[in-house]
Amino acid sequence: MTDPVRHATVVGAGLAGAALAHVLVARGWRVDLLDAANGPARGASALPVGMLSPHVTRAPTPLSRMTSLGMAATRAELEARVPAGAGWQACEVHNRGHDPGVWPAALVRPGALVAAWIAAAQGTGRLTTRWHAPATRLVRQDGGWCVQDAQGQPLARSPVVAVTGAIGSLALLASSGLPAAWLPLRPVQGQMSLGEQLGPPLAGGPQRDNGVFVPDYADSGLPPDWPARIWSMGSTYERGATHTDIRNDAHHKNLQSLRALHPAGADAFEQAMTEGRLLGWAGVRCASLDRLPLCGALPDPAALEAEKARPDRRRWRPGPADTPRLPGLFTLCALGSRGLTLAAWCAQRLAEQMDNAAVQAEPDLWAAVDPARFAWRQGRRASA
Numbered sequence: 001m002t003d004p005v006r007h008a009t010v011v012g013a014g015l016a017g018a019a020l021a022h023v024l025v026a027r028g029w030r031v032d033l034l035d036a037a038n039g040p041a042r043g044a045s046a047l048p049v050g051m052l053s054p055h056v057t058r059a060p061t062p063l064s065r066m067t068s069l070g071m072a073a074t075r076a077e078l079e080a081r082v083p084a085g086a087g088w089q090a091c092e093v094h095n096r097g098h099d100p101g102v103w104p105a106a107l108v109r110p111g112a113l114v115a116a117w118i119a120a121a122q123g124t125g126r127l128t129t130r131w132h133a134p135a136t137r138l139v140r141q142d143g144g145w146c147v148q149d150a151q152g153q154p155l156a157r158s159p160v161v162a163v164t165g166a167i168g169s170l171a172l173l174a175s176s177g178l179p180a181a182w183l184p185l186r187p188v189q190g191q192m193s194l195g196e197q198l199g200p201p202l203a204g205g206p207q208r209d210n211g212v213f214v215p216d217y218a219d220s221g222l223p224p225d226w227p228a229r230i231w232s233m234g235s236t237y238e239r240g241a242t243h244t245d246i247r248n249d250a251h252h253k254n255l256q257s258l259r260a261l262h263p264a265g266a267d268a269f270e271q272a273m274t275e276g277r278l279l280g281w282a283g284v285r286c287a288s289l290d291r292l293p294l295c296g297a298l299p300d301p302a303a304l305e306a307e308k309a310r311p312d313r314r315r316w317r318p319g320p321a322d323t324p325r326l327p328g329l330f331t332l333c334a335l336g337s338r339g340l341t342l343a344a345w346c347a348q349r350l351a352e353q354m355d356n357a358a359v360q361a362e363p364d365l366w367a368a369v370d371p372a373r374f375a376w377r378q379g380r381r382a383s384a
Ligand SMILES: Cc1cc2nc3c(=O)[nH]c(=O)nc-3n(C[C@H](O)[C@H](O)[C@H](O)COP(=O)(O)OP(=O)(O)OC[C@H]3O[C@@H](n4cnc5c(N)ncnc54)[C@H](O)[C@@H]3O)c2cc1C
Pocket: 011, 012, 013, 014, 015, 016, 017, 034, 035, 036, 037, 040, 041, 042, 043, 044, 045, 046, 047, 049, 050, 051, 052, 110, 133, 134, 135, 136, 164, 165, 166, 167, 168, 169, 172, 189, 190, 191, 192, 234, 235, 236, 281, 282, 283, 284, 285, 332, 333, 334, 335, 336, 337, 338, 339, 340, 341
């Protein structure tokens, strides 16, 4: 029997939700994983191929530090759970623009990792999955949470809920009473152009400047309507857009970026376009205002206001340790363009926090992704 308190509903079954469900189950939790879609990895995590790579900067930043930790965490998960050639392959990426150099990387189909995490968790008997389950409201009930659909029907009840619905997290978290200003999440649509890799690869390895050119990616697990060997160029970056249509103007943007990066690749791209062989994939990323994930326990608006109103709290600046939190409500979202690099590491840290264990991260790094940070900033601006 699992401890009844160690029972969580995880809403959203992309990289974030699957990583979290997997770690929680491995720690002994019982998890109900829900998604509005007809299966896992149907949102941004349906990406046919993405790059696992570090964000390199001259001086360390929270993102560069986290991607370095995240690279190791995801790589270990891939090696343990996904056969090379059936969802990922190791490579190096040649950075042509800022921070030039050659960096260790991997090409990964996120859906393969999501499927592996879910299968491993299901193997314990402690994970249930539910598809076609769009969550609309989070209601505090009987000391726990009830996740409801648009008709107010319960989809799940548990003492703990983690919202991992990328941009869909915004409306769901707001339904629990969190002010929208504390959740500055934005959709960033992107389209990747790709085609069947017919001849020898056009370059020795992936090249990156304004976009990433993958000259050759082989994956026996790509969906049957896709070729098993592809090249890709992407992706576009449309702030505020939420559609997933494949558009010619986006293909042309990718072609222009490839022309600057690798002219021979651009010739092959143009030929595929002329011959009607060009394929595309589009999805929507979720980014926060400061481009860092939101990972951790959510702040409690009413309790925070009450604390601020105390006479002895006049110059109080809440931080990670003394921010009142909504009991049992957590999130992991806003992975931006780096879900492959960040999901596993963030999920591991979040599961530690949910388990009341010591979070294995430098305190300033953990504070940098604290979902309460926008509430702190708003409070500071108001008192300035
Ligand atoms: C064009 C493009 C290229 C990219 N390239 C890379 C790359 O090279 N490297 C990289 O690391 N990353 C890349 N990314 C980003 C990466 O795909 C994302 O960071 C990652 O997939 C996000 O995972 P997620 O689980 O947070 O979100 P998603 O995969 O979008 O999953 C969210 C899930 O939540 C569900 N959901 C939302 N709201 C609700 C609700 N209310 N109720 C129930 N279910 C809900 C959705 O149906 C969805 O399945 C790219 C993204 C795009 C669009």
